[in-house]
Amino acid sequence: MYPLKFKPILKERLWGGKKLKEVFGKASISETTGESWELSTVQGDISVIANGDLADNSLQELIEKYPNELLGKSVVDRFGKEFPILIKFIDAKQDLSIQLHPNDQLAKERHNSFGKTEMWYIMDADPGAELIVGFNKDVTKSEYAKSLESDSLLDLLNYEKVKEGDTFFINTGKIHAIGAGVLLAEIQQTSDVTYRVFDFNRRDKDGNLRELHTDLALDAIDYKKKDDFKVDYSKESNAINSMVQCPYFKTNFLNLTQSMVQDTLKRDSFTIFMCVDGEAKIENDFGQVIVNKGETTLLPASSKKIKINTTGVKLLEVTI
Known part of the structure; x- marks a missing residue:
């Protein structure tokens, strides 16, 4: 797939x-x-x-x-x-x-x-x-x-x-x-x-x-003042930067200036990439797709390896 x-x-x-x-x-x-x-x-x-x-x-x-x-x-x-x-x-x-x-x-x-x-x-x-x-x-x-x-x-x-x-x-x-x-x-x-x-x-x-x-x-509102909403995350280039880890989804920030390969054999979850800037060609064992700013792709959990080919892209990577 x-x-x-x-x-x-x-x-x-x-x-x-x-x-x-x-x-x-x-x-x-x-x-x-x-x-x-x-x-x-x-x-x-x-x-x-x-x-x-x-x-x-x-x-x-x-x-x-x-x-x-x-x-x-x-x-x-x-x-x-x-x-x-x-x-x-x-x-x-x-x-x-x-x-x-x-x-x-x-x-x-x-x-x-x-x-x-x-x-x-x-x-x-x-x-x-x-x-x-x-x-x-x-x-x-x-x-x-x-x-x-x-x-x-x-x-x-x-x-x-x-x-x-x-x-x-x-x-x-x-x-x-x-x-x-x-x-x-x-x-x-x-x-x-x-x-x-x-x-x-x-x-x-x-x-x-x-x-x-x-x-x-x-009865649904949280009436307390809380400063728990702003996400502090690293924007290190060519790294997987954790943003949000919650019971419902996990999101990482990828700021890539070169290609990256991920071993996803043991992930046991689908992977979503939302392109928030730039362009990349994303491929797994069975095919590839190009994503531009404002586009999204879904890679199945059966993907053993994911390769992101790019010279400049910012991606939100979402898994469960």
């Missing part, structure tokens, strides 16, 4: 823009494309293979036929025949809504879903662009509820200026929002459960306010 590329699933969003087309060359015909889902088995949005002999088969079909070969036995033992993570690129022309995600237990009880732990890698940011991550002080549930009633929630939130290369880990329960002017790569658990708590009183194209999930969010 060779390195697989997939047809991007483009999502129109009230807050989206044109960078996914202009910067990455995604096939958008809209001026409000907010997301490119690169790898997904979310119901209704299942990725379809774009290259090679397996083209036009879905990722889910491949998992059903070759679970251990594609995912890895240890991954199948944990998650069954479900792809455990969702990979996206996001373009925020406007501020996203302020939101949070429930943990696994709440998500299972309420939505028969996984929770949503995620991470962001900033690929580009307009001058002054920022994120909202967590609270600026410890708050109580009643203080939070009162801030919604008085339209003063923004006064309780923590704002972070961002630049290219900044990385953030967003655990479940943490209130957050992507700010206007940010283009990023997102790695998350396979889940589309989001609790929206404030949307700047915006209206959609039909003049309607978007749904809020005020009551659901109350």
Whole structure:
């Protein structure tokens, strides 16, 4: 099974823009494309293979036929025949809504879903662009509820200026929002459960306010001020630099100026590469693929060796 590329699933969003087309060359015909889902088995949005002999088969079909070969036995033992993570690129022309995600237990009880732990890698940011991550002080549930009633929630939130290369880990329960002017790569658990708590009183194209999930969010929020979200990682050239190691995914940063070979015989997990800058030819025992900035490839767990041929590329390497 060779390195697989997939047809991007483009999502129109009230807050989206044109960078996914202009910067990455995604096939958008809209001026409000907010997301490119690169790898997904979310119901209704299942990725379809774009290259090679397996083209036009879905990722889910491949998992059903070759679970251990594609995912890895240890991954199948944990998650069954479900792809455990969702990979996206996001373009925020406007501020996203302020939101949070429930943990696994709440998500299972309420939505028969996984929770949503995620991470962001900033690929580009307009001058002054920022994120909202967590609270600026410890708050109580009643203080939070009162801030919604008085339209003063923004006064309780923590704002972070961002630049290219900044990385953030967003655990479940943490209130957050992507700010206007940010283009990023997102790695998350396979889940589309989001609790929206404030949307700047915006209206959609039909003049309607978007749904809020005020009551659901109350018991899902972490009300403590925590400085646990900014990821401090090495950017050493031609090395495997660890970024995030959590129960749901592991992400490394590869800043390569020359080719690299990895022995993956004992990895027992698929490998994803998100190209966040430059270009590389990535190959395993069965084939090769070229990835450019804003593209993603999936290599099966059966890959015994992975070779990255490049003179300049920055990659996010994701495994389980």
